[in-house]
Amino acid sequence: MSQRFTxxxxxxxxxxxxxxxxxxPYLAVLExxxxxxxxxxxxxxxLRNGFGTTYAKVLLPAETxxxxxxxxxxxxxxxLRVGGDxxxxxxxxxxxHSSSQQAFALEQFRVYADxxxxxxxxxxxxxxxxxxxxxxxxxxYVRYGNTTDGFYVKxxxxxxxxxxxxxxxxxxxxxxxxxxxxTPDKGVEVGYEHAAWSAGLDLxxxxxxxxxxxxxxxxxxxxxxxxxxxxxxxxxxxxSNAGDRRVxxxxxxxxxxxxxxxxxxxxxxxxSLGRTLAAxxxxxxxxxxxxxxxxxxAEYSDPDRSxxxxxxxxxxxxxxxxxxxFLQLRAGYRxxxxxxxxxxxxxxxxxxxxxxxx
Amino acid sequence: xxxxxxAVRGSxxxxxxxxxxxxCVLLVAACAGNGAGLxxxxxxxVPGGTQPPPLAANFExxxxxxxxxxxxxxxxxxxxxVGLRLDAAASYNLLVGVPSxxxxxxxxxxxxxxxNSYLIQKLEGHAAVGAQMPYGCPNTQxxxxxxxxxxxxxxxxxxxxxxxAVAAAGVAAAGLNGSMxxxxxxxxxxxxxxxxPPQIMIAFNHELDVSQLATHTVxxxxxxxxxxxxxxxxxxxxLSVSSANLRALMIWxxxxxxxxxxxxxLDAGSSADFSDVAGRTIALGTAxxxxxxxxxxxxxxxxx
Numbered sequence: 001m002s003q004r005f006t007x008x009x010x011x012x013x014x015x016x017x018x019x020x021x022x023x024x025p026y027l028a029v030l031e032x033x034x035x036x037x038x039x040x041x042x043x044x045x046x047l048r049n050g051f052g053t054t055y056a057k058v059l060l061p062a063e064t065x066x067x068x069x070x071x072x073x074x075x076x077x078x079x080l081r082v083g084g085d086x087x088x089x090x091x092x093x094x095x096x097h098s099s100s101q102q103a104f105a106l107e108q109f110r111v112y113a114d115x116x117x118x119x120x121x122x123x124x125x126x127x128x129x130x131x132x133x134x135x136x137x138x139x140x141y142v143r144y145g146n147t148t149d150g151f152y153v154k155x156x157x158x159x160x161x162x163x164x165x166x167x168x169x170x171x172x173x174x175x176x177x178x179x180x181x182x183t184p185d186k187g188v189e190v191g192y193e194h195a196a197w198s199a200g201l202d203l204x205x206x207x208x209x210x211x212x213x214x215x216x217x218x219x220x221x222x223x224x225x226x227x228x229x230x231x232x233x234x235x236x237x238x239x240s241n242a243g244d245r246r247v248x249x250x251x252x253x254x255x256x257x258x259x260x261x262x263x264x265x266x267x268x269x270x271x272s273l274g275r276t277l278a279a280x281x282x283x284x285x286x287x288x289x290x291x292x293x294x295x296x297x298a299e300y301s302d303p304d305r306s307x308x309x310x311x312x313x314x315x316x317x318x319x320x321x322x323x324x325x326f327l328q329l330r331a332g333y334r335x336x337x338x339x340x341x342x343x344x345x346x347x348x349x350x351x352x353x354x355x356x357x358x
Numbered sequence: 359x360x361x362x363x364x365a366v367r368g369s370x371x372x373x374x375x376x377x378x379x380x381x382c383v384l385l386v387a388a389c390a391g392n393g394a395g396l397x398x399x400x401x402x403x404v405p406g407g408t409q410p411p412p413l414a415a416n417f418e419x420x421x422x423x424x425x426x427x428x429x430x431x432x433x434x435x436x437x438x439x440v441g442l443r444l445d446a447a448a449s450y451n452l453l454v455g456v457p458s459x460x461x462x463x464x465x466x467x468x469x470x471x472x473x474n475s476y477l478i479q480k481l482e483g484h485a486a487v488g489a490q491m492p493y494g495c496p497n498t499q500x501x502x503x504x505x506x507x508x509x510x511x512x513x514x515x516x517x518x519x520x521x522x523a524v525a526a527a528g529v530a531a532a533g534l535n536g537s538m539x540x541x542x543x544x545x546x547x548x549x550x551x552x553x554x555p556p557q558i559m560i561a562f563n564h565e566l567d568v569s570q571l572a573t574h575t576v577x578x579x580x581x582x583x584x585x586x587x588x589x590x591x592x593x594x595x596x597l598s599v600s601s602a603n604l605r606a607l608m609i610w611x612x613x614x615x616x617x618x619x620x621x622x623x624l625d626a627g628s629s630a631d632f633s634d635v636a637g638r639t640i641a642l643g644t645a646x647x648x649x650x651x652x653x654x655x656x657x658x659x660x661x662x
Contacts, residue, residue: 093500101503103496108489134486136460170494178437182493210441210459238436241598241608242443243556245436270435272556273445274614303400309391310400334498339393339400344427349498 025164026285026295027060029253029260032227034198035165040081040114042147042191043161043200043221045181046127046139047083047112048074056357057325062291069325074358079116084109085357095347106132107353120146138184147193154189161189161200161221162234163251163264164281172301172314173264176279177247179236183207185217198223208240215240228255243272260285276305293320295332312338312345328355399427404552404659415512417450418521424506425449428492442466447544451561451606453477454518460487472514481507520561538564538632538640543622543654550657554615558622560607560653564634568599571607574625575632578609581619593620615658622654 025044028035035044038052048056053074058064074081086109092102109131115124127139141156159165162179174180187204199222206217216239223232231252238245251264262283269276280300287293297316304310318332330353338345397403399422413423425433425444433444440459442452453467458476468475476485481502483490495501513519544559545551558578576597582589594612609622624632632640 089497091497093496093498095500098500101496101500103501105496107497129488132490133484133488136488168498170498175431178432178435178439182432182489183437183439206436208436208438208441208443210439240436242438242441242448243436243610247437270437272443273435274553274556275435307396307400307402309394310396311389311391313390337390339391339396339398341393341396341398342400342427344499345390345400347499351497 024167025253025262026260026283026293027055029230029255029262030258030285030287032225032255034193034223034225036147036193036198040112040123040125040147041139041158042152042193042198043159043189044165045159046110047081047114047125049081050074053083060291061322061325061327062289063324065325072358079119081114081116082112083358084111085355086110087353087355089351089353091352092350093347094349095343097343108132110138138181145191147191149194150192152191152193154191155187157184157186158189159184160202160204160217160219160236162219162236162247163221163232163249163266164262166281171281171297172279172299172312173249173266173281176268176277176301176303177236177249177266178207178245178268179219179247187217196225198225206238206240208238208242208245229253240272243270245270245272258287260287275303278302278305291322293322294318295320310339312336326356326358328357329353330355402552404550413506413509415509415516416521417513417519420510420513421446421449421521424502424510428502432493447555447557447559450520450544451559454520455605461485467514467518469518470515472511475514478507478511478514481510538562538634538638540640540653545654545656548655550659552659554611554658555656556614557611558609558654560609560622562605562607562632562634562640564636564638565605566599566607567633567637570633571597571599573597576607576609576622576624578611579621579623580615581621617658619657620655621652624651624653 027033028038028044036042038048038055039045040047040049050073053072057069057072074083076082087107088105089107090102090104092100094100108129110127110129113126117123121144123143125139125141125143126137129136129138137157139156139158141154141158143152143154145152159181160179162177163173165181166174168174169180169182185202185204185207187202189200189202191201192199200220202217202219204217204219206215209215209217217236219234219236221232221234223230229252232250234249234251236247245268247266247268249264249266251262253263254261262285263281265278265280267276267278278301281297283295283297285293285295295316295318297314297318299314299316301312302310303312314334314336316332316334318330320328320330322328330351332349332351334349334351336345336347340346393400395403411419411422413419426446429444432439433442435443435445438444442459443449444452454469456466458464458466461476464474464476464479466476472478479485480488480491483501490501492499492502540560540562543561545555560576578593578595580591580593582591593615596610596612598608598610599606
């Protein structure tokens with residue numbers, strides 16, 4: 001135990017840089033699960049299914065509450081499952097040559113619902129962000145087929161599957177690809193789940209075509225999952241009036257003892273920008289004890305491969321403590337490094353977050 | 359506090375140690391750029407060029423100090439959220455007078471009325487829909503300060519005019535009460551670019567009647583140096599008008615422009631082509647020898 005704490009302390013001192021990138025996929029890597037083991041959505045994120053709810057009650061927190069939560073499974077009725085996530089923060093951001101900003105903020109309150117019309121075959125899923133500000137629909141789609149073993153089809157508005165579905169939407173790999181959980185898209189998805197394989201093919205409008213009424217986006221992803229490792233490949237092509245865009249990505253996960261490693265590398269070519277961009281992420285999640293997770297993240301971004309000396313890096317250190325079921329406390333520090341003449345690219349962040357979910 | 363069952367904790371510490379070493383190596387290996395030869399937005403410095411102007415209540419300054427360095431992290435290219443591109447080539451015409459996607463009853467920028475401009479509401483964090491911008495503020499990056507937003511408010515209060523250089527390029531714009539007029543061209547006239555523009559945008563004061571547009575209406579030409587008189591090459595390009603903004607005509611070169619001097623030209627007799635649904639036609643400036651009207655020129659200095 002003391003060796004582990006020593007290693008953690010040394011790593012922290014060595015970095016003196018890190019912060020909050022909150023990814024939940026590390027749990028899947030640690031446990032060797034596919035996304036659909038814990039989530040209603042086979043591509044991950046959002047509403048937890050029955051097993052996911054049980055996992056959140058029993059395996060995730062430092063202290064379980066005995067039988068007092070037995071009645072809660074996420075189901076309001078036989079055919080209706082609900083859930084939610086609320087994140088409230090206090091953050092302090094410091095950039096060179098400018099005064100610090102600090103504030104309490106409600107980052108998000110989302111509610112999810114899944115109506116099972118025909119068991120194991122037909123469902124309707126909704127993900128609604130109800131705060132801050134007014135309500136905004138994130139996902140709303142009809143799902144037909146078997147999401148655990150076989151083919152399924154989704155139609156409506158949903159997030160596209162591409163790489164690691166991180167909670168931190170400002171991660172370089174999510175910003176650079178433009179495929180993240182801030183920009184749902186409308187269209188259809190055909191997916192396939194069988195044994196270690198997960199595959200998806202999406203035909204959607206494309207974010208840049210939201211108001212143009214023209215263009216389209218094709219996105220595909222293939223993931224192979226084994227108990228201690230997984231690898232995935234993803235690609236996307238967008239046709240738009242703004243210019244065509246092509247994105248490719250590789251991502252992988254590995255479990256070494258109590259540590260889950262996540263890695264992703266993406267490359268983007270955008271005709272409208274006339275640039276090729278690249279981004280990478282390496283994340284280590286060390287589950288020190290049940291309910292305690294130390295997350296270290298290193299990120300890299302090259303906003304234009306043809307320009308030298310413009311790269312950005314970002315290091316994050318986050319401690320996540322889950323004392324009780326459905327309650328998580330997070331504290332983190334992040335240091336951005338970029339070109340010295342840009343203050344935004346060199347800011348530091350301290351964050352404390354309260355995360356409630358059900 | 360519970361320990362993990364053995365099966366969950368894993369085996370020995372050695373694999374974790376090796377993984378940790380690899381992780382640390384990656385951390386050390388990744389280095390940020392030193393910024394040499396770049397402006398504050400990370401773009402190559404143009405010989406004789408200048409750093410972005412200090413923040414002021416004009417579009418050129420707001421673009422250089424806010425939209426380009428902050429907003430285009432996401433709002434650029436073929437994945438721009440809600441189709442809103444805030445790069446210099448597109449931002450003005452996708453902001454001013456354009457209904458917002460999230461609340462179509464509000465214009466993104468309503469000239470003269472900052473409080474009812476959706477841009478301001480999103481930046482100040484009281485928009486009816488969605489997150490405050492820049493995305494992640496104040497959790498992962500600073501929000502724009504009130505003093506910074508004040509410059510944008512003032513620009514909108516002043517009528518949200520385009521950049522001075524761009525406005526000056528609108529040779530057909532002057533004194534045209536009620537008629538069609540060019541209000542902006544990007545790249546701006548006499549502008550010198552360090553990289554080829556992916557498109558050229560011509561903005562109008564009224565929505566175009568696209569049924570009147572012809573493929574020859576406007577074109578892009580490269581002036582070939584070293585010949586007397588200078589030779590002219592027409593650059594293959596396509597024209598488009600987005601249904602999201604009928605006030606902007608885009609010219610898309612078929613290939614990246616090489617270094618050289620370029621001009622945007624309206625064909626002879628194209629006056630009737632640029633009309634709105636009310637039949638108002640554009641008043642062109644002085645035509646050249648062959649009846650063409652050059653409405654903008656710019657240089658590309660490819661540095662890569």
